[in-house]
Amino acid sequence: MYQSKIKGLGKYVPENIVTNDDLAKIMDTSNEWIVERTGIQERRHIDKKTEDTTAIMGKKAAVQAIERAGIATNEIDLIVFATLSPDYYFPGCGVQIQDLLGIHTCPAIDVRNQCSGFVYALSIADQFIKTGMYKNVLVIGSENHSGGLDMTTRGRSVSVIFGDGAGAAVVSRSEEKGQGILSTHLHSQGEYAKELSLIGPSTNYWVPEIIAENPQEDIPYFPYMNGQLVFKNAVVRFSEVIMEGLKHNQLEVSDLDMLIPHQANLRISQFIQKKFKLTDDQVYNNIQRYGNTTAASIPIALTEAWEEGKIKEGDHVVLAAFGSGFTWASAIIKW
Ligand code: ACO
Secondary structure (H helix, E strand, O other): OOEEEEEEEEEEOOOOEEEHHHHHOOOOOOHHHHHHHHOOOEEEOOOOOOOOOHHHHHHHHHHHHHHHHOOOHHHOOEEEEEOOOOOOOOOOHHHHHHHHOOOOOOOEEEEOOHHHHHHHHHHHHHHHHHOOOOOEEEEEEEEOOHHHOOOOHHHHHHHOOEOOEEEEEEEEEEOOOOOEEEEEEEEEOHHHHHHEEOOOOEOOEOHHHHHHHOOHHHOOOOOEEOHHHHHHHHHHHHHHHHHHHHHHOOOOHHHOOEEEEOOOOHHHHHHHHHHOOOOHHHEOOOHHHHOEOHHHHHHHHHHHHHHOOOOOOOOEEEEEEEEOOOEEEEEEEEO
């Protein structure tokens, strides 16, 4: 078995900053409500006048990750792209990245695991590298949430939480034993699929059916979230999957140098921090500035933590996610 290691990280967020006060101008909400319940102060939304889309933001993050990995773009053997907000219903963004990066041809996989998408994608990269099939895998998480949110008072309990952005990692074969991605742990529980979902339009619920079934002013094209159920499950599953990963590697909570939680809600991260008695330096949060960027949140946070020098060689870094599905996952990394 080979070892796999994150060799380069990159991120991209649109320039357009949307503050809580900006949202309060278009829906019945307030800075106080949003900060108190979620910790979010501002988020980025794609400016429709720019070229940015889910795939293009993913490409921008990928270019930075590839440069930092010190490899040529054509050395990428596989693309794994995680998003719940692709540019097209089909094909997925992975093939767009292959084209946008000018890679001759290569396999491209799209991952549909929402907030856990990046950790699932990282796990796929890890398996392909450990078995020796590929040497360099490009993993991307990117979301254009603002393109599909209900920005009226009706959608406020969901719309204020989400933001746009992308993060990327180049995962490469490494000779250093005991370093790199030590293990990944993946879970799902489909009985809660509808509790955090966008059920239509879909092949099972297409536009004419939606319009026929719903009064014009209440058409459910927008995401639905049972916030309190999500909160209750998130705090339990985050804790479980972090412990599962640590135990698998015979590690204790005290061995953990940096936890990068999916940026779901600052209250969830703070709950986990308190439960595990971690210091502020051991948990990275940037939801205050970007909101919840779903599959992009972990790679953006990981990139920033690394850029700020908060992750050093030999550190135990834990990535943990929970989200729609429900799905949850963790990755244990020795940097
Ligand atoms: N501004 C002002 N008022 C609002 C807003 C808003 N943006 N959204 C909802 N409200 C109102 C509601 O209408 C309700 O009013 P009412 O009491 O008059 O009926 C009141 O605030 C309370 O609404 P709840 O939905 O019960 O609010 P809650 O206290 O549950 O907080 C929240 C909502 C923040 C989403 C909470 O449920 C939560 O933290 N959930 C965790 C899930 C989460 O954070 N998910 C993130 C995305 S999913 C993921 O990444 C895993």
